[in-house]
Amino acid sequence: MPTISAAPGLPALGWDEGWAAALLELSDPMLWPARVSRVDRGMCTVMNGTAEVRVSVERGVELAVGDWVAVGAGPAAGDQPRIGAVLPRRCVFRRATDGRGAVQQIVASNIDIVLLCDALDGRLSLRHLERFLALAWQSGATPVILITKSDAAPPDVVAQAVEAVRSVAEEVPVLIVSSTTGDGMQDLAPYLVSGRTIALLGLSGAGKSTLVNLLAGTEVLATGAVRSDGSGRHTTTHRELVLLPGGGLLIDTPGMRALSVINASAGVEQTFQDLEVLALGCKYTSCTHAGEQGCALTAAVSEGRLASGRLDSWLRLRAEPASADHQLALARRGVEERKRRKASKIADRRAART
Ligand SMILES: Nc1nc2c(ncn2[C@@H]2O[C@H](COP(=O)(O)OP(=O)(O)O)[C@@H](O)[C@H]2O)c(=O)[nH]1
Ligand SMILES: [Mg+2]
Ligand SMILES: [Zn+2]
Numbered sequence: 001m002p003t004i005s006a007a008p009g010l011p012a013l014g015w016d017e018g019w020a021a022a023l024l025e026l027s028d029p030m031l032w033p034a035r036v037s038r039v040d041r042g043m044c045t046v047m048n049g050t051a052e053v054r055v056s057v058e059r060g061v062e063l064a065v066g067d068w069v070a071v072g073a074g075p076a077a078g079d080q081p082r083i084g085a086v087l088p089r090r091c092v093f094r095r096a097t098d099g100r101g102a103v104q105q106i107v108a109s110n111i112d113i114v115l116l117c118d119a120l121d122g123r124l125s126l127r128h129l130e131r132f133l134a135l136a137w138q139s140g141a142t143p144v145i146l147i148t149k150s151d152a153a154p155p156d157v158v159a160q161a162v163e164a165v166r167s168v169a170e171e172v173p174v175l176i177v178s179s180t181t182g183d184g185m186q187d188l189a190p191y192l193v194s195g196r197t198i199a200l201l202g203l204s205g206a207g208k209s210t211l212v213n214l215l216a217g218t219e220v221l222a223t224g225a226v227r228s229d230g231s232g233r234h235t236t237t238h239r240e241l242v243l244l245p246g247g248g249l250l251i252d253t254p255g256m257r258a259l260s261v262i263n264a265s266a267g268v269e270q271t272f273q274d275l276e277v278l279a280l281g282c283k284y285t286s287c288t289h290a291g292e293q294g295c296a297l298t299a300a301v302s303e304g305r306l307a308s309g310r311l312d313s314w315l316r317l318r319a320e321p322a323s324a325d326h327q328l329a330l331a332r333r334g335v336e337e338r339k340r341r342k343a344s345k346i347a348d349r350r351a352a353r354t
Contacts, residue, residue, distance in 0.1 A: 010049040014110065014195045014249060019068050022087040031070035031084045037241035039063050044083070046071060047243070056080045064092065064106035065241050065251055066197060091140030093199060108199045108251045111141040113191055117202030117211075119149045120161050124203055126168050127313050130271055132201060133172065134317055138267025141199070144173050144191065148207040151178040168310065170273060179210045188215075194247030201253055212252045216242050265318070272314045278306070289315060 013035045023033050034046035034053065044057050046069060055071055057063055061083055072084040093107045093114070114136040118124040129145070136143035145165055150158050158176065165174055177184035191198060192215070200208040242250045269276055275297065279287065283294025289311065291298055300306035 012194050012243065012247065013047055013049060014197055015049070015068075016195070018090075019087060022068070023070055026070055026085055028070070028072070028084065031072045033087075034069055034071050035241065036063055036065055036067040036069060039065055047241070054080060056082045058082065061086070062106065064089075064109040066109040066111060066199075068110065093135065093139040093141070093201075095135070107201075107253055110197060111139065111199045111251065112196045113198045114139065114141045114143045115146045115191075115198055115200045116143055117146045117148050117200055117206040117208050118161075118165065119203070119206040120147055120153050120158065121149070121205075124206070126164060127309065128203075129165065130168055130310075130313050131317065133168070133271040134267040136201070136267070137270035144175060145169055146188075146200075146202075146211075147174065147176045148202075148211065149178060149180070150176045150183055151180045167307070170271070177211070179207055179214050182214075185214075192244060192246060192248035195249075196247075197241075197249045197251065199251040199253060204254065208252055212242055212250050215244055215250065217245055268314070268317045272310075272317075275306075275311065275314050 010033065015033065015035075019033065023031070032048060034048040034055075036044050037047050037052065038045040039057075042057055042059075044055055044063055046053050046055050048071075053071070055069075056074065056079075063069070063083070063086065067089065068087040070084045070087065071081050074080050074082055089109045091111055092109045093111060094104050095107050114132075116129065116132045116136065118129065133143055147158070147162060147165065153161070162174060162176060175184060175187045177188060200212065202208055240252060242252070244250060278296050278300055279289065281296030282289065282292075283296075284292065287295050289295050289297045297306065297311055301308045301311055
């Protein structure tokens with residue numbers, strides 16, 4: 001049975017004319033629209049504007065929190081409703097789950113804004129942040145950097161960290177908040193608009209779930225104390241879409257340790273626009289910026305106009321998508337090969353039996 005929740009209608013969940021058109025294209029009047037708020041094995045929870053409903057998910061259907069789906073009746077009377085179709089995603093946030101980039105998982109979909117959370121504890125380096133930014137731009141969402149736990153460091157340390165972050169942020173807004181004191185929360189308010197979806201990304205222990213609970217006005221998520229060695233804990237076991245009482249939707253995500261930038265060349269380009277512009281000044285258009293003669297980037301580093309770490313970071317991230325693509329292709333080929341071998345074994349056995 002659907003459980004009635006406070007969800008005040010579809011538009012507050014982000015439903016608009018575009019989604020309505022996508023649903024119409026399915027031309028099945030028996031399907032009803034809903035947004036996925038939680039994904040479990042074989043099941044998911046959806047919000048339809050008036051209720052939260054548990055829906056069964058058939059094998060092979062890849063679902064992500066944030067998806068808009070068309071739901072239909074189960075095969076027999078009394079069966080749980082099931083996913084009829086996933087409406088084409090406007091934007092997805094993917095991550096590699098195996099460190100080599102061969103296995104990818106959709107972290108969340110249909111996000112408008114990505115809040116990149118950094119706890120000022122030194123675990124999120126500027127190089128990490130550049131990776132997060134590249135992934136955020138690549139997803140199609142707009143990134144905003146959120147420095148959390150501002151109460152946990154003296155003001156001059158906070159100011160220094162903000163300055164460092166701004167040096168790689170380009171035009172991305174940088175907000176500073178404390179969930180403990182409430183400082184800076186008013187700067188977050190303009191982003192929390194009805195129907196808008198915001199995903200929180202960051203390392204485990206950055207204070208994401210605490211912030212979601214604070215904004216939701218209730219303990220909707222489990223939070224975890226950071227271990228004494230500062231390594232943090234994975235406390236968010238399920239990504240969940242939380243509808244805020246004052247409008248806006250938040251998606252909390254588990255901490256991301258292994259973060260590789262896959263197929264994100266456009267995102268990398270956007271993140272390093274300053275370097276892309278500088279590179280226009282290189283003598284050769286084929287310049288690899290590895291110390292060739294006439295390289296504008298090498299010159300900028302030696303003149304102190306560009307941090308060498310940022311140049312290294314750009315060169316590394318630019319090289320990654322190609323290698324990850326290659327890994328992906330290799331992995332796919334391996335799977336195909338195994339399938340072929342299995343099929344021929346079965347055929348052999350059948351032939352032997354007859
Ligand atoms: N001092 C301080 N601690 C915070 C703040 N926000 C969260 N924490 C603590 O940081 C730890 C990790 O928070 P949590 O929300 O679980 O982080 P998550 O892994 O990003 O979801 C918990 O012990 C929180 O109590 C803050 O604004 N200030
Ligand atoms: Mg959490
Ligand atoms: Zn160059």
